[in-house]
Amino acid sequence: MARGIKDKVAILGMGCSKFGERWDSGAEELMLEAYKECIADAGIDAKQINAAWFSTAIDEVHVGKSGIPLSTTLRLPNIPVTHVENMCASGTEAFRGACYAVASGAADFALALGVEKLKDTGYGGLPGGRGAPLQQLWNANGTAPGNFAQLATAYMTAHGVSADDLKKAIGHVSWKSHQNGAKNPKAHLQKAVDMETILKAPMIASPLGLFDCCGVSDGAAAAIVTTPEIAKSLGKSNIVSVKALQLSVSNGSESGHNSWDGSYFHTTRIASKKAYEEAGIKNPRNEVSMFEVHDCFSVTELVTMEDLHISETGKGWKDVLDGFYDADGKIPCQIDGGLKCFGHPIGASGLRMLYEMYLQFQGRAGARQLKDPRIGMTHNLGGAPRENVSSVAIVGRFE
């Protein structure tokens, strides 16, 4: 294991736009909304930023390619801007780029900004298409709900969980996010929903119903990072530092080799294990105060909590039903509403999760403030259960 970047990078400032169906805004306005909050929070001048990382996932429906859209929108002083795309992990990837630049000494101040403007397509759901030209010739005519629905099928099969039990557990996942989202003024969906409505919702891709799927939102989020020393020299207290950043990418074994049973995320198990090592965390179930994980679908969150080594494999559904991850549970998960309710503007999502952690550690989370959180983990999963990128970040108080 490499030495890692634990406590080498501090978050100096963050910003996040209101998420939702932002008919009033293009990607440029959303970027600026997040950036204005971020730079004001950081308390530095734009000219001090040495380099920037810019994340989007489906830029073909909004800003297009390259670092130019960020540079021109913010009128950055001709600094390096790198455009990153790694599906739903894109936001965390922008953050990783910025952190590595600071940790290496290449930059004193680095900006990570992610945006997604999805609601200009004319139809609901994620913009479609079937990928690369060869993939179009043979990949199943699938959608994200259909791919993740199969995680549910395989999970039930692997662990002998009945369809009723699983439906209730994943229903609880969504119920919890709606409860939490109702307390978040920036969330896309701010309405609590009762269990009956969730369980009776129309089927999207069996067994996933409407409330098992996160919506499609517009939004942007940003972070400015520096070293803890510089942050202190700027008079910052309550410093939040980066403990670990890990990414694991499928190499085709799940999709092409019969050793995987479809019931778990191979990559998430690897990325989280490495992250705990990098952060020096021995017993995550006792040491981590909060999670923001990739609940693109309710079942994704349930299974992810096992693959992050918090719930026992095959037992996560029981923890969920026991309220272990509720706002008043042992480890709150998605206290900001998660992808389900805060929203999922893909390129911004990883940064949005970090934004919530940052607010919580600084005691600025308003009505949803947790009591004395110290360590938090974010998780993004891009792709499908059979082939994906899984990114994990651990952040916490700099002590």
Add this chain to the structure above:
Amino acid sequence: MVGIVAYGAYVPRLRLSRQAVYDANKWFAAGLRGLAKGERSMANWDEDSITMAVEASRDCLTSHKAEDVRNLYFASTTHPFKDRQNAGVIGTALNIEQNLLASDVGGSQKAGTSALIAGLNASKNGGGPALVAAADKRLTRVASANELNYGDGAAALLCGTENVIAKLVGHHSVSMDFVDHFRGDESDFDYNWEERWIRDEGYSKIVPPAIKAALAACKLKGADISHFIMPSLMPAVPKQMAKMCGVGEGAVRDLLGANLGDTGCAHALVMLVDALETAKEGDKIMVVAFGQGVDVLVLEVTAENARLPKRKGLSGWMKRRKEETNYMKFLAFNEMLPIDKGMRAEFDKKTALSILWRKRDMIYGLVGGKCRVCGTVQFPRTPVCVNPNCHAIDSQDPYNMAGLEANVMSFTADSLTYSPDPPAYYGMITFPEGGRFMADFTDSDKEQVKVGAKMRMTFRIRDNDQIRGGFKRYFWKAAPV
């Protein structure tokens, strides 16, 4: 001795209730009432004459090796491509390219028999085994008699000189431009002339002399014929022709109209497969096909027929059946209903032909790879072995997976994605030999698709690029066994 050495057939799973068609259209065409009984075969939205011919050919080749085929004839009046060899697509799907002469035969309801005669003659002259496939999926006007009378289906016959199950006794053809119906370049539909004229001036004057000439050439009498096969949209006509030629009434084969329908230029061969399934040694089969002239073939069944390894055949595919009473679905599947497909149906389906060429064994042949180092079977074949404990480079030999059964590992019924027949069923299928991929399912119902269900691979249309004039994208889908 040249003759037929193997046979196969294919019938789509759906059977459209003729009563349902009539009920929808009787307000306009009450006269069709007499035809409103039984059912006709109905291709799924992802089937066309190529896919049906591939299935019939696979059925036929149950007992024989595809790579031995030297001539491939594909008879149809509904070839999906006007210029692009349709038979070549079938050849690629069967993984035969080298030493293969592939030809499309069309333009007439006797295209199937003409292809069979060509196949038999090619084999007779030392040309090696010839595969003759015939399939039709004809569009019909709403509320027409053809809509009720036609069916979709395919047959395939392998011609050769070894282990002949039905030897060629003789054949005779006449060609004359008698236009009983036509389908012009500018129409999707047949245009038919009056039946009484077709019967009196066409069949009655053209067919009997041809049959008599064939019998004379074979040194046979009409009474010698045990199976008289003659497709016709007028059920009385074959009996009338048989009688005029001294063929016994009991020899006239059923037209399969009750629950299949007339499968166009494939129908004479479909009926021949039907006959061969139960024919006994020494039976003499006469096949007559009418269409701007007439083809007559006489075959004699040998002892080998009883030894031919079992296959689905026509009876097997007929048994796989699902009644369809939704006439609207029939229209939509045939692109005859301007249904609101939604924006998700608008995604561009342009095919990179250069990629298709490089990957044709993968896409059309479902050929994967088998690692020489660790033995892992995988799909697709890639430069680095997928086995996490191997990862050998450039280590894979081609491995044909089309004939393998697979199991459903996980699946879903997706209502979000665009499918002509929602919800779209798809899932991860695994092959016991090794290998897996996320596959579209077809011919699937809620009751059949389960974790662990056994699936067979079937060659289907996955997309139709209508922007570019209807380029069909074919690939393999999984269907319940």
